[in-house]
Amino acid sequence: MKYVDEFREPEKAKALLHEIEKLCQKLAQPIKIMEVCGGHTHSIFKYGIEEILPDVVELIHGPGCPVCVMPRGRLDDAIAIAQNPNVILTTFGDTMRVPGSKTNLLEARAKGADIRMVYSPLDSLQIVKENPNKEVVFFALGFETTAPSTALTILQAAADNIHNFSMFCNHVLVIPALKALLNNPDLQLDGFIGPGHVSTIIGTEPYQFIAQQYHKPIVISGFEPLDIFQSIWMLLQQLVENRCEVENQYNRLVEKTGNHVALAAINKVFAVRENFEWRGLGDIPNSGLKIRPEYAQFDAECKFTLPNLKVADHKACQCGEILKGVLKPWQCKVFGTACTPETPIGTCMVSSEGACAAYYKYGRFSKVVQKTMPEKAKVKV
Amino acid sequence: MCLGIPGQIIEITDVQKKLAIVNIGGVKRQINIACIVDEQHPTESCVGDWVLVHVGFALNRINEQEAAETLQLLQELIK
Numbered sequence: 001m002k003y004v005d006e007f008r009e010p011e012k013a014k015a016l017l018h019e020i021e022k023l024c025q026k027l028a029q030p031i032k033i034m035e036v037c038g039g040h041t042h043s044i045f046k047y048g049i050e051e052i053l054p055d056v057v058e059l060i061h062g063p064g065c066p067v068c069v070m071p072r073g074r075l076d077d078a079i080a081i082a083q084n085p086n087v088i089l090t091t092f093g094d095t096m097r098v099p100g101s102k103t104n105l106l107e108a109r110a111k112g113a114d115i116r117m118v119y120s121p122l123d124s125l126q127i128v129k130e131n132p133n134k135e136v137v138f139f140a141l142g143f144e145t146t147a148p149s150t151a152l153t154i155l156q157a158a159a160d161n162i163h164n165f166s167m168f169c170n171h172v173l174v175i176p177a178l179k180a181l182l183n184n185p186d187l188q189l190d191g192f193i194g195p196g197h198v199s200t201i202i203g204t205e206p207y208q209f210i211a212q213q214y215h216k217p218i219v220i221s222g223f224e225p226l227d228i229f230q231s232i233w234m235l236l237q238q239l240v241e242n243r244c245e246v247e248n249q250y251n252r253l254v255e256k257t258g259n260h261v262a263l264a265a266i267n268k269v270f271a272v273r274e275n276f277e278w279r280g281l282g283d284i285p286n287s288g289l290k291i292r293p294e295y296a297q298f299d300a301e302c303k304f305t306l307p308n309l310k311v312a313d314h315k316a317c318q319c320g321e322i323l324k325g326v327l328k329p330w331q332c333k334v335f336g337t338a339c340t341p342e343t344p345i346g347t348c349m350v351s352s353e354g355a356c357a358a359y360y361k362y363g364r365f366s367k368v369v370q371k372t373m374p375e376k377a378k379v380k381v
Numbered sequence: 382m383c384l385g386i387p388g389q390i391i392e393i394t395d396v397q398k399k400l401a402i403v404n405i406g407g408v409k410r411q412i413n414i415a416c417i418v419d420e421q422h423p424t425e426s427c428v429g430d431w432v433l434v435h436v437g438f439a440l441n442r443i444n445e446q447e448a449a450e451t452l453q454l455l456q457e458l459i460k
């Protein structure tokens with residue numbers, strides 16, 4: 001496939017790895033790099049990238065999986081909406097297994113709630129037409145990558161004068177989350193692999209504070225193996241040369257100022273929430289989006305009375321430490337035993353972009369695990 | 382969640398709603414291209430463009446020249 005296969009070529013990967021190894025010899029000490037985006041975490045495991053990197057480069061898997069950061073209380077709200085007999089809840093497939101405080105959407109559906117997985121938020125508008133007597137609610141989540149699609153869906157519903165459609169908005173923003181991470185004293189990072197697809201929308205400018213205030217390098221990266229290798233190579237060059245800049249490896253898709261049309265749609269429909277709770281990370285100021293009052297007729301939070309409760313994370317769950325990069329998945333007591341992709345306790349085990357699920361699926365016996373896992377625990381997994 | 386996949390626009394199906402058919406590795410699918418349409422790129426002119434598809438929308442246009450330059454740079458590393 002064009003623009004995919006060329007970025008997987010083994011010869012070029014080898015050449016890049018060779019350059020990476022050369023630079024690693026110039027490092028004074030081992031380094032930690034965080035890939036912010038869950039899409040990167042997925043690629044890194046799928047292609048075994050962590051395995052073949054020199055030992056001095058450690059990858060930390062950050063909070064950039066919107067499914068993994070959805071708090072239990074918001075899931076409970078979505079389930080409460082779906083349990084309404086007059087409602088059809090539409091959602092991306094990724095959300096079905098995310099645990100709420102008591103149940104998940106999959107179980108709610110088995111018990112009779114009308115919950116339908118859709119490929120695109122726009123598919124909800126088709127369901128609206130086929131079910132004029134029902135209220136169709138789209139469970140919206142995702143970063144800036146996904147927000148334009150939901151904003152445009154609301155604008156389309158407004159243009160079509162639709163009355164039985166609304167959205168339960170749980171969009172989150174990358175920049176406030178990065179700020180919260182960088183302000184965490186536990187975190188020790190040398191640089192970031194920046195989220196490529198979020199950046200097609202927001203551009204590279206919003207990351208300047210990372211270089212200027214926190215003096216860390218960041219390279220916005222694509223998702224194919226060559227993209228990730230090249231980004232690590234670019235980060236290493238910055239570190240060896242003592243630079244910290246915002247660089248763009250993914251320039252075939254990312255421009256400095258982002259996608260103006262998409263940003264305008266987001267701003268037209270959504271406003272920033274003062275606070276939004278992230279699973280494991282707690283409240284982060286200005287980190288979520290809500291539907292503007294002008295579009296209140298499409299806001300499920302205005303149309304329904306919701307439990308709207310804050311629910312603490314499961315006692316055993318250490319997703320927060322995983323998302324901050326403070327712990328590795330196998331260091332969580334329930335990893336691979338009580339918590340598996342079939343019966344996830346925490347959300348990092350739900351989505352293939354979550355660090356725990358990625359380790360469970362691809363990495364359990366990897367060199368990275370073997371290196372850091374205590375002897376006794378190795379047998380258990 | 383943020384997955385995107387490259388596809389080429391082969392036909393505009395609804396100018397007003399900005400809908401188009403893309404070919405994604407041989408599979409044809411209708412998507413919304415509103416995010417890549419502006420004064421410089423009216424809807425009708427988008428046929429042939431490569432875009433990144435995410436949840437039924439074109440997220441952005443792929444800059445073919447930048448892609449070629451990245452690959453050229455990596456090619457030079459091999460020598």
Ligand code: SF4
Nearest residue numbers: 318319332339346356
């Ligand atoms: S293993 Fe399960 S409970 Fe533990 S941190 Fe990972 S997702 Fe959370």
